[in-house]
Amino acid sequence: MKDIKVIGFDADDTLWHNEQYFLDAEKQFWELLEDFLPQHASARELMKTEMQNIQLYGYGIKAFTLSMIETAISITDGTITSSGIEKIIGYGKDMLAKPIEIIPDVEHVLTELQGKYRLVVVTKGDLLDQQRKLIKSDLEGYFHHIEIVSEKNNTEYLKLTNHLDITPSEFVMIGNSLKSDVLPVLNIGGHGMHVPYHTTWEHEQINRKIEHEQFYELETIKDVLNYF
Amino acid sequence: MKDIKVIGFDADDTLWHNEQYFLDAEKQFWELLEDFLPQHASARELMKTEMQNIQLYGYGIKAFTLSMIETAISITDGTITSSGIEKIIGYGKDMLAKPIEIIPDVEHVLTELQGKYRLVVVTKGDLLDQQRKLIKSDLEGYFHHIEIVSEKNNTEYLKLTNHLDITPSEFVMIGNSLKSDVLPVLNIGGHGMHVPYHTTWEHEQINRKIEHEQFYELETIKDVLNYF
Numbered sequence: 001m002k003d004i005k006v007i008g009f010d011a012d013d014t015l016w017h018n019e020q021y022f023l024d025a026e027k028q029f030w031e032l033l034e035d036f037l038p039q040h041a042s043a044r045e046l047m048k049t050e051m052q053n054i055q056l057y058g059y060g061i062k063a064f065t066l067s068m069i070e071t072a073i074s075i076t077d078g079t080i081t082s083s084g085i086e087k088i089i090g091y092g093k094d095m096l097a098k099p100i101e102i103i104p105d106v107e108h109v110l111t112e113l114q115g116k117y118r119l120v121v122v123t124k125g126d127l128l129d130q131q132r133k134l135i136k137s138d139l140e141g142y143f144h145h146i147e148i149v150s151e152k153n154n155t156e157y158l159k160l161t162n163h164l165d166i167t168p169s170e171f172v173m174i175g176n177s178l179k180s181d182v183l184p185v186l187n188i189g190g191h192g193m194h195v196p197y198h199t200t201w202e203h204e205q206i207n208r209k210i211e212h213e214q215f216y217e218l219e220t221i222k223d224v225l226n227y228f
Numbered sequence: 229m230k231d232i233k234v235i236g237f238d239a240d241d242t243l244w245h246n247e248q249y250f251l252d253a254e255k256q257f258w259e260l261l262e263d264f265l266p267q268h269a270s271a272r273e274l275m276k277t278e279m280q281n282i283q284l285y286g287y288g289i290k291a292f293t294l295s296m297i298e299t300a301i302s303i304t305d306g307t308i309t310s311s312g313i314e315k316i317i318g319y320g321k322d323m324l325a326k327p328i329e330i331i332p333d334v335e336h337v338l339t340e341l342q343g344k345y346r347l348v349v350v351t352k353g354d355l356l357d358q359q360r361k362l363i364k365s366d367l368e369g370y371f372h373h374i375e376i377v378s379e380k381n382n383t384e385y386l387k388l389t390n391h392l393d394i395t396p397s398e399f400v401m402i403g404n405s406l407k408s409d410v411l412p413v414l415n416i417g418g419h420g421m422h423v424p425y426h427t428t429w430e431h432e433q434i435n436r437k438i439e440h441e442q443f444y445e446l447e448t449i450k451d452v453l454n455y456f
């Protein structure tokens with residue numbers, strides 16, 4: 001990994017737990033609606049609503065909450081009570097108020113890399129959510145800055161490397177999503193390291209094996225240090 | 229206005245109409261609940277919910293929609309039907325899908341200033357919302373870049389001028405909110421130009437007259453050109 005100047009870290013499920021909170025909320029949501037629909041069917045309906053709304057709503061907990069409400073109304077054929085809706089609003093607020101749980105070894109890795117490379121956070125989601133998480137995590141000091149992008153695609157990563165005044169080949173991105181953190185970075189000539197999270201949002205999953213000389217498949221975040 | 233290197237523009241209600249859309253949605257909301265509460269009382273309740281939620285939700289249309297739903301449930305004492313909730317979700321979606329309406333003379337002003345100064349957009353709100361608006365507005369090309377901040381306060385403006393590699397005295401901010409666009413910029417030693425919008429969100433209003441040698445009170449955005 002010579003020539004690397006900047007290391008980009010995905011935030012949710014790479015630096016700290018996130019998807020698990022969505023799954024926990026979703027589980028409550030399924031249980032709430034169990035009298036109307038079996039859990040796996042509620043899950044499918046919610047995913048459908050989320051995908052329909054993503055263009056308009058984007059990502060994040062507020063978008064998720066609105067999609068849960070919409071799905072609950074449709075699943076119950078409009079018979080959901082307002083106390084049901086209040087519960088769903090509560091699931092969302094609980095998520096927003098959750099403490100940040102840092103993934104093991106993240107601090108060790110950041111301590112080792114700090115000073116040797118410019119470290120940045122690259123994340124999508126609601127600005128306020130993500131800033132709050134970074135501050136609550138106490139990891140803010142390790143990073144040069146935080147880049148919040150609306151989509152993790154070729155264009156946005158190219159903008160990022162331009163903005164950082166480096167060539168894509170001087171950039172490596174580390175994250176749990178092949179689709180968002182790895183593939184677009186490889187596409188523009190950068191390096192990508194995949195650190196799987198125990199669960200990955202359906203929307204982020206891809207069904208193919210990556211073979212690329214600038215791609216590194218790791219087991220845990222700690223393995224990052226084998227390359228630097 | 230010598231020494232100015234960077235001109236910051238607020239986006240909502242400075243470059244394009246925004247608050248009016250919130251007011252239009254709110255009006256529909258009041259009418260929906262008219263059987264339960266007179267309009268001015270609904271307005272007060274909604275504002276109360278918004279203020280309670282702002283720490284958790286931040287700004288933007290999704291936050292506004294969730295607060296409308298919560299308020300409607302409380303105003304109707306839980307008797308609102310799910311079709312009422314669906315209507316509220318629809319108000320939010322309509323807002324998100326609205327075309328961008330640029331405020332008169334904005335393009336003329338930007339054309340005159342472009343090339344002579346570095347122009348940036350400084351805005352708070354949901355990232356995806358704001359980026360979508362900038363692209364839809366066709367104004368993107370005039371700006372060096374867009375800064376989306378979680379709050380418009382002294383700290384964030386200082387970060388901004390550092391980030392831009394200028395001193396605050398080389399920065400002027402133009403916007404419709406004294407509280408967000410002008411006062412914090414004056415506080416850090418920058419210049420502030422106030423261009424009033426015909427309506428300003430209650431939360432943004434302040435009750436005092438500003439006297440400051442780096443403050444400029446304008447009538448319309450066109451008056452900006454008198455100073456450059």
